[in-house]
Each structure stands twice: as structure tokens, then as C-alpha cells.
Amino acid sequence: MDKYQDIIDRAFKAAENAYVPYSNYQVGACVLTKDNKYFIGANVENASYGLTNCAERNAIFQAYSNGYRQEDIEAIAIVSNGKTLATPCGACRQVLVELLERHTPIVLSNHKVEKITNIEELLPMSFTKEDLD
Numbered sequence: 001m002d003k004y005q006d007i008i009d010r011a012f013k014a015a016e017n018a019y020v021p022y023s024n025y026q027v028g029a030c031v032l033t034k035d036n037k038y039f040i041g042a043n044v045e046n047a048s049y050g051l052t053n054c055a056e057r058n059a060i061f062q063a064y065s066n067g068y069r070q071e072d073i074e075a076i077a078i079v080s081n082g083k084t085l086a087t088p089c090g091a092c093r094q095v096l097v098e099l100l101e102r103h104t105p106i107v108l109s110n111h112k113v114e115k116i117t118n119i120e121e122l123l124p125m126s127f128t129k130e131d132l133d
Contacts (some may be wrong), residue, residue, distance in 0.1 A: 008079060010028075012109075014028035016028070022049070023045060026043065027078065028079050029054075031062070039060075039066065039068075042058065054091070060073075074104070081111065083110070085115060093126075096119045102120045103120065104118060105118060
């Protein structure tokens with residue numbers, strides 16, 4: 001995991017900025033681009049729960065907003081201090097399947113356990129733009 005320690009640390013730092021008055025569950029994310037740029041995100045909740053935005057979507061949207069695309073992304077870390085690993089929710093998995101290459105490393109950590117996976121493992125048989133052609 002040493003290879004990804006920097007983005008894990010940045011993601012934990014981003015989690016400190018989470019706005020979570022309802023769940024009290026802080027999540028942080030950090031996207032690393034192939035040219036060594038970092039984009040962080042934290043979860044931001046809303047009283048209208050459906051308007052909450054997850055950390056990983058905030059981070060990946062920042063990367064895209066700065067002109068990066070899936071082929072430019074080296075890895076993404078998603079972290080929490082929870083008892084178990086914070087894995088992307090269904091909405092985030094759908095966003096990540098569109099915005100990451102299939103085998104881009106997704107690094108998960110909760111300080112106790114770490115796992116490297118990818119969107120293909122997290123969302124097999126996904127619905128993508130290829131299905132619309």
C-alpha cells in the first residue's frame with residue numbers, strides 16, 4: 001500500500017472537511033492524476049438526503065472540472081474511520097464506471113484495513129455508454 005499512502009493520507013485529511021450533521025459518517029476521497037495532480041473530496045450531506053453528495057463524486061467531478069478525463073487518472077482513494085471499509089454507493093459506482101477506466105485502482109481504507117479494487121470488480125455487468133450504441 002506504500003505506493004498509495006500519499007492519496008490515502010490526503011483522502012483522510014479531506015474527510016476532516018466532511019459536512020455530516022445527519023450521519024456523522026465522514027468520508028474522504030483523493031484522485032491522483034498521471035501528471036501528479038491531486039483532487040480531493042469530502043461527503044456533503046443535506047436535509048433532503050437525495051441531495052447529499054459523496055466524497056468520491058466530489059473528487060472525481062473536481063478532476064473532470066479541471067479538464068482531466070478517465071485516461072488521465074492514476075488512482076482514487078476512498079476512506080473513512082468506520083468499522084468497515086467505505087465502499088462506493090450505487091450512485092457513485094455508476095458515476096465511476098463512466099469516469100474511470102475499468103482497471104484504475106480504487107484504494108479503500110479505514111486505518112485498520114486496506115483494499116485495492118477497481119470499478120469492474122465493484123460493478124460487474126454495468127450499464128455504460130457502450131450499451132447505448
